[in-house]
Amino acid sequence: MLGVARRMLGRVDLAEDAVQEALVLVWRRAHQFDESRGSAKGWLYTILRNRCLTMLRSEDREVPTEPQAIDRASEGALVDAAFDRLPTSADLRGCLEGLDEATRRAILSSYVLGHSHGEIAGRLATPLGTVKARIRRGLLKLRECLS
Amino acid sequence: MTDRSLDLLIDEVVLGLASEADTARLEELAARDPEVAQRLARARDRFAPLDETADDLPLPEGFWNRLAPRLDVSEEASPPPEPETAGAEVIDLAPLRARLNRWRRAAVTGIAASLLLACLLGWSMLTPSDPLVVAVLLDDRGEAIALVESGPDNTTRVTLLERPDVPAGQVMQVWTKPDDDGPPVSLGLLSTGLSRVLSVEGLPEPHPTQLYEITFEPAGGSPTNLPTGPILGKGLAKEPVT
Structure with missing residues (x-):
């Protein structure tokens, strides 16, 4: 935990x-x-x-949010580690493999790092609407693959 | 709300992308509608393997001691209205409270232990117990392509030993013959093309020399419920020496 x-x-x-x-x-x-x-x-x-x-x-969070305080490299490493550690037998892994990399990373960083749509868009320098649509499509694909 | 937008809302709540208002709306919906609750639970289960990928950190020393007073505070934050003490007979509640706190601590430890147990039990149920039979499936060239381990309840772990070349639009289906002279029975699909644990109900305990095989079938599984496609590999079960 x-x-x-x-x-x-x-x-x-x-x-x-x-x-x-x-x-x-x-x-x-x-x-x-x-x-x-x-x-x-x-x-x-x-x-x-x-x-x-x-x-x-929360508004008065103590968690650093200033861009300079964000260690992008370690965030990326956490997302990669989460994916790599999924057992090869896990259906989730197989289905995530079927997504393109940007979508997979967006979905993983929301679950693993708790990132919001806005935070994901900011880090990828991609418009918010594009990120939302991409995640929506990714989730639909995952759902079909896992059901 | 359409089915599809409900599914999306569920997924976004599980991922943590939904707004607080949307999350509250879904929770209210789930509280009223068991079907929505089931769908929410299934969506959580789909992503739960990611929780297992975090570092396993030991709880720091003194964790439970720091937790216990917080549990007391949380209850005292909304104390039940105390009845006015009438007359001269005043009951000293301090020793009673102290006793209650001791009970609370014991209960916390109990809850912690039972949650841990629940986690362990959950885990052990996902992992088949010692297999009753094991079969190595070979292809037509004699190469081992999969290891099959099955427990008394026919929970079957299929470990692929080679990444199979599944034809487009097809899926691997796992079969066994519970009765040597009877028809093959499907144990399930390897729809992601990867190793997995399959469970099936209503079959007798697996026995040594029972046949296991994997065939390629049309997506969704064999339409006839009997193997129709080419055999990827097959093998007879043996009892492990323990």
Whole structure:
């Protein structure tokens, strides 16, 4: 769990905060957990990822957002590592391989790094509308491939 | 909302691309409609393998100790209204609270342990237990092309040993003959062209000498539910020596 949070937030102290807050939420919402709607593990990670996203998107975030503070190379490496570490037997890997590289990276950086449409567009120096359309097409292809 | 735009909304929520308002809208929809909830859960499952790719970091020392007081605070942030103490009989709640806190801590540890257990169980269910039978599938030149391992419940792990040349518009389908003299039964498709674990219900426990084979079939699988296409490889199962 800590690894997922650090990957999104970039700092281990913020990641620990996120995991703690997620566990507090798990504790308070335990009665809402419904096994028929997915595994406990999936539920836990969903709460954690939502917590990280809220931290990333909040106005008074401590997470660096200034362009100079963003280490593009390490972001790219994180996205590549996430893809490379997917087991070769995973359907998701096979289906991601079927996408063109720009689309694959856009989808991975949203899930893995928590990037918004705007952040992805900024990093690729591509118009927002183009990025949105590309991701939409990519998701449709993935859905068809994985179903 | 059309089916397709609902699917897109679900995917964007799972990826974290949807706005807060859209996320809230979908969660409300899922709370009311079990079908939407199922679709949301399936979409989450599709991307969940990415969670496993993060570095495995140990929780820092003192993590649980720092967590416990936060759980107390979170409850005390909205304390239940305390009844007015009437008359002279005042009950000292401090020892009671202390006892309650101890219980909470025990419960937190319990929750943590059960979540961990749930994760481990989830993992072990995805990974077939020790195989009951193993088969090496050979092509017509005698090359090993796939390893098949099957558990008592016919959960079958198919590990491809060569990247097969799947003809366009076709798919690999895995078959077995639970009854040596009966017809082959499909175990499933390798639709991504990659190794995977297949599960099928209603078949007897696999036995030694049971036939396994992979054939090329039209996309979507054999139309007749029996192998029709060329055989990529086949082999007879053996019981592993343990």
